[in-house]
Amino acid sequence: MEKKNFVSMIMGVIGGILFALGMCMCLVAEWGAFDQGVVVAVVGLVALVALPMVRRKMEGKSLVVRLSAKTIGTAALAVVGTLTLGIGMCMTMVWGAVLMVPGIVVGLLGIVLLLCLIPLCKGLR
Known part of the structure; x- marks a missing residue:
């Protein structure tokens, strides 16, 4: 290392x-x-x-x-994905059974947004 x-x-x-x-x-x-x-x-x-x-x-x-449009966009996507995942977790764990299924959907959307960071940062080969 x-x-x-x-x-x-x-x-x-x-x-x-x-x-x-x-x-x-x-x-x-x-x-x-x-x-x-x-x-x-x-x-x-x-x-x-x-x-x-x-x-x-x-x-x-x-x-x-140096800040570029790609850097700002990547940071914005990271913030939005993290907040979306957190909102989904709150919906399932804090607000109870009423919002369980919508919370799971929102949490999965947040995970997908965060997974989009991998090809954005590393690129596809």
Whole structure:
């Protein structure tokens, strides 16, 4: 494993875990740790935002990426797909049996949107 891949993996795992734990601390009222959760989530978010810059520095590239229409479209598709999948999960798990089947359909649509990112980013051969 290359050093840049190892550093990316470690930063991604630490940032993801801290962000997820912070969000849980904020959103689970029984824990009573909203303020501490915000701090933990921000630390995780900072690690995740720094990850691409650290990786680009290790690859010898400039720290900032030039924005193109493809980059903006890919990011928009990722956000829409993630939100669609999340809405489908909420429909099935939070809002109960009434929206179970529509929630599954919406969740599958979100998964399909996220799967569209693979050929968009990697291309087809």
